[in-house]
Amino acid sequence: MRVGILGGHGKTGRSVAAALERRGVAVRLLGRADGPQLAERLAGCDAAYLIAPNLHPDEPAYVTEALAALTRAGVGRVVYHSVASPYVPQMPHHLGKAVSEDVVRRSGLPWTILQPGAYLQNLDLGADVEVPYDVDRVFGLADLDEVGEAAATVLVEPGHEGATYELASRIASVRELAEEAGVRAVRVEDSAPAPLSAMFAYYDRHGLPVGTRTLTMLLEGAPR
Template sequence: MGAQRVAVLGGHGKTGRAVCSALADRGVDALPLGRADQPDLAGAVGRCDAAYVIAPNLHPDEPAHVASALSALRAAGVGRVVYHSVASPYVPAMPHHLGKAACEDLVRRSGMTWTILQPGAYLQNLDLAGPLDLPYSPDVPFGFLDLADLGRAAAVVLTEPGHEGATYELATRVATVRELASEAGVEVRQVPDPGTHPWLSAMFAYYDDHGLPVGTRVLAALLGRA
């Protein structure tokens, strides 16, 4: 039997809202939790039988954050955890990806029943309403993931049996940014990296050379699509 009440750690951001919405569509009680709940996380999740764990974006020490969350979940008797990782977590050139790789190891050794989701870049991260400036090549391949599909996939693994111990890469479609921009009828140009965060600069440099390819068949299978 799947989870009936799910704590969504990081539930107030765009990822968490997508997961909560998809769980609600399945009649599952979703409890969105944020930073204000961290001091007594064990108390906050006390009536939940599963948790979806999303760390804050670019957290300076995601493994410590996730280790603390896992400890609170265990203390509260939550037996099932789904961790929101990233596609290609072990990429030495991208420090925040390596942090998620370390978190995956923590989840696998947590003693809880676990599933790991590795999403590709969100389609919604691209503003295709007008001309698009991009700090990396628009001609490299990506496996893009629609946020609603991420929510649906999370709801499937949380509510249906057979996903324990699984790690799933998720993408809705494979494309270059130039292809997406062309479909939307907007111009795209590559501009210099603004240098706002060293981890983002490292990510842009990696994207510029390699993109972030992710296959689509796992998501299609999870969602029952042809």
Template sequence: MSALVRVAVLGGHGKTGRAVCAALAARNVDALPLGRADWSDLAAAVAGCEAAYVIAPNLHPDEPAHVAEALAALSDGGVRRVVYHSVASPYAPAMPHHLGKAVSEDLLRRSGLDWTILQPGAYLQNLDLSGPLDVPYSPDAQFGFLDLADLGRAAAVVLTQPGHTGATYELATRVATVRELADEAGVEVRRVPDPKTHPWLSTMFDYYDDHGLPVGTQVLSALLGRSGGERSDG
């Protein structure tokens, strides 16, 4: 049983935050989800929390500034244990939003706090496998895919158990291509043009074409006490 009483989850109202909060609740830990409305006095909002999980908004234009502000408030609020939600392959110069996470990781490592960094692969839940699947990158690129529930479980483990301070963990539930996932679901997969909704996404799709986003599965298996290297039972 964890000795923690309360954990703040910054960005706790999004899908990632909800998964972390659910996994903490399953361990009888009180999770406090916080959003941007709480940032006017974040130090006060985290009062009484022993640890925090930090999730920046998706495609934040200046994630290092966001994370620096969060770390300062957490420190002022008396929180010493911080887990940062990064990304697999953060130092990828072709992807600016990954680089923002790489810089944020460095800020955390030099913060003086008790830190752990999680580097998740692409979420399985980002793919709608209920019908024909359209993707703006090669469906044959290899990925380390992560189930959201597994992300929550891994976060709860490193937040509530000793031995993870100073660690950086890449996380994936399974390794596959989008085509393999579509074939398993019995749906068609189609390569479609880049919708160009954000320049950072366009560079990400180009990167996926060339390199995919491979992530190993053994670390997650070890954290969750699973045998074998791949599993996808949610």
């Protein structure tokens, strides 16, 4: 089996690739430079993992073009890397993923959609944790390596076509994580660009809870 990973040079793509290689699956890493020759580079791939560039200004258009390339290349199925709670009007970049999910579902390809929570690795717990939102809001947080293992599972095992899976490794607040690491959680002023500022404002009011049972199920039997 051979899997093409679109966005394969980023941290998520590398994690998925490592998990696939542990299963003896051949991997082809693809990046933005492969766009004009994407269908050609995908030739011989049985499946593809599709990751859009972070904060892409028009993710649905990017996904549409990628799916067209997959179809031309004869790729048998696609797994799309979305986000937990994609339909959140207060977070425009999440909405782009919600629309892209619809594009994937109507692509004509067998599909699976993964919706991971925020990565635990995004928080530096080696010092006081500074975030521009309420440190007591609850989040469903995903471990990057576990997301990679889950992605590999749905790519190589039968029975996941047509499924949409939320992924989180644990549920916690930033304060809880900081206390476990022996550091403080500190709320700071928000000075982020508009898309991230909108996301932080949503986090401040609602957090982003995500269930953990689905990821636990997908990891059963995975190489560790």
